[in-house]
Amino acid sequence: MGAWANIKAIVKRELGGYFTSPIAYVFLVIFLLLTGFFTFTVGSFFERGEASLVSFFTWHPWLYLFLVPAVGMRLWSEERRLGTIELLLTMPVTAWQVIVGKFLASWLFLALALVLTFPVVFTVNWLGDPDNGVIFAGYVGSLLLAGAYLAVSCMTSAMTRNQVISFIVSVLICLFLILAGYEPVTGLLSRVANPRLVEVIAAFSVMTHFEGFQRGVLDLRDIVFFASVMGFALFTTGVIIRNQRAG
Amino acid sequence: MIKVENLVKAFGPKLAVNDVSFTVGRGEVLGFLGPNGAGKSTTMRMITGFIPPTSGRVTIGGHDIVDEPLAAKRLFGYLPENAPGYADMSVHGFLNFCAELRGLQGDARKSAVHRAVELCFLENVLYQSIDTLSKGYKHRTCLAQSLIHDPEVLVMDEPTDGLDPNQKHEVRNLIKRMGENKAIIFSTHILEEVEAACTRVIIIDRGRIVANGTPQELKARSPEGRLEDVFRSITLPDTVKH
Numbered sequence: 392m393g394a395w396a397n398i399k400a401i402v403k404r405e406l407g408g409y410f411t412s413p414i415a416y417v418f419l420v421i422f423l424l425l426t427g428f429f430t431f432t433v434g435s436f437f438e439r440g441e442a443s444l445v446s447f448f449t450w451h452p453w454l455y456l457f458l459v460p461a462v463g464m465r466l467w468s469e470e471r472r473l474g475t476i477e478l479l480l481t482m483p484v485t486a487w488q489v490i491v492g493k494f495l496a497s498w499l500f501l502a503l504a505l506v507l508t509f510p511v512v513f514t515v516n517w518l519g520d521p522d523n524g525v526i527f528a529g530y531v532g533s534l535l536l537a538g539a540y541l542a543v544s545c546m547t548s549a550m551t552r553n554q555v556i557s558f559i560v561s562v563l564i565c566l567f568l569i570l571a572g573y574e575p576v577t578g579l580l581s582r583v584a585n586p587r588l589v590e591v592i593a594a595f596s597v598m599t600h601f602e603g604f605q606r607g608v609l610d611l612r613d614i615v616f617f618a619s620v621m622g623f624a625l626f627t628t629g630v631i632i633r634n635q636r637a638g
Numbered sequence: 639m640i641k642v643e644n645l646v647k648a649f650g651p652k653l654a655v656n657d658v659s660f661t662v663g664r665g666e667v668l669g670f671l672g673p674n675g676a677g678k679s680t681t682m683r684m685i686t687g688f689i690p691p692t693s694g695r696v697t698i699g700g701h702d703i704v705d706e707p708l709a710a711k712r713l714f715g716y717l718p719e720n721a722p723g724y725a726d727m728s729v730h731g732f733l734n735f736c737a738e739l740r741g742l743q744g745d746a747r748k749s750a751v752h753r754a755v756e757l758c759f760l761e762n763v764l765y766q767s768i769d770t771l772s773k774g775y776k777h778r779t780c781l782a783q784s785l786i787h788d789p790e791v792l793v794m795d796e797p798t799d800g801l802d803p804n805q806k807h808e809v810r811n812l813i814k815r816m817g818e819n820k821a822i823i824f825s826t827h828i829l830e831e832v833e834a835a836c837t838r839v840i841i842i843d844r845g846r847i848v849a850n851g852t853p854q855e856l857k858a859r860s861p862e863g864r865l866e867d868v869f870r871s872i873t874l875p876d877t878v879k880h
Binding site: 393400403404408473477480481483 | 683689690711712740767
């Protein structure tokens with residue numbers, strides 16, 4: 392019980408931190424503008440003439456590539472820069488409660504951003520008769536994708552007190568997670584490498600696992616994939632923080 | 639309440655803290671003196687469990703800080719060096735957050751925050767964000783955080799650093815008053831502070847304890863009866879090569 396109370400306190404503080412600074416509002420506005428731009432202009436939502444949100448979800452791995460590290464980069468770097476990490480870790484809380492609390496707070500924030508894209512769902516329902524089950528699956532996949540990127544950002548944020556470095560490293564790792572399964576890249580790879588090997592590499596990619604959700608399939612394997620990326624990255628965060636304290 | 643046994647901390651080949659042992663009981667105020675870089679902050683970070691010791695043991699109220707960190711951490715309040723605080727939070731929000739992490743809920747939390755605010759004279763800046771505070775207020779906010787759960791043990795790293803003379807005087811009196819029924823350890827390099835507030839003094843130099851006694855005992859070591867002379871004769875300034 393005490394553990395949840397601690398996690399709740401940390402979630403509350405972190406979420407409050409987003410909204411007392413301009414970060415939250417800047418992020419939300421940019422996120423909504425960009426999703427709109429990509430869905431309607433680049434993704435040619437209207438020209439497609441189909442009642443689906445394919446043109447909306449296709450862009451999420453690329454949008455998140457830059458936006459999620461921007462949300463996650465301050466989580467631990469800021470704590471170290473201000474020295475508050477010393478305060479936090481000498482409180483009667485475990486490092487795990489802090490890690491989970493910080494992660495959940497940012498994930499909730501990203502979930503809020505995703506919820507605010509609701510007009511696009513209304514639009515497609517008003518114009519046509521889409522399969523809302525598929526749309527729901529798309530949202531679930533998108534949230535999991537954001538969570539995976541966010542966990543990676545948590546990890547890179549714990550490595551350095553410099554937010555810029557944290558941002559760049561996290562973008563690079565997420566870019567790898569995309570490219571490993573991005574069709575132009577896998578196509579290129581299969582010309583020089585064993586197709587089996589290419590398949591193994593692609594299995595590490597978020598693209599491979601996000602695809603199912605876009606088609607409306609909630610596959611347990613895909614869910615397990617995203618959950619294990621988050622688990623692994625957060626576990627590594629814990630190891631990094633422990634090693635830093637050991638000096 | 640605080641028991642430190644053979645504490646050692648090595649950073650690479652360098653021993654920052656070398657075989658330090660002492661105890662602080664209830665009703666005692668221990669002044670931790672030493673030149674800059676002597677290992678004061680490192681010792682305090684090990685006592686509070688922020689960094690693990692290379693060897694040795696710390697127990698707070700009978701709980702080992704490494705083996706039972708949560709039980710030990712509940713007992714003390716800690717003011718880290720430079721008094722950190724979340725820049726974007728208000729003083730009130732910050733103290734509430736700390737009280738929450740200390741397990742205080744509802745009315746108990748409200749009265750705890752109120753008490754700490756009164757004790758550290760923070761009424762005027764209660765709803766100001768921490769990054770707009772002057773150094774003195776920022777310091778007192780962090781001090782208030784360490785007192786919020788009325789702990790039995792207090793660990794303070796340079797509690798009067800950056801305060802003006804009036805504020806220094808207030809904080810010293812506060813430490814002295816609280817020392818009557820708590821176990822307090824605080825570090826400083828201001829000698830008058832030790833005479834004003836401590837029941838016992840430890841002088842540490844290059845990681846080792848070089849003197850341990852009451853302020854009177856230490857003063858008696860110098861012909862003029864001045865603590866400053868004693869301090870200078872047993873510690874090496876860092877301008878001297880060793």
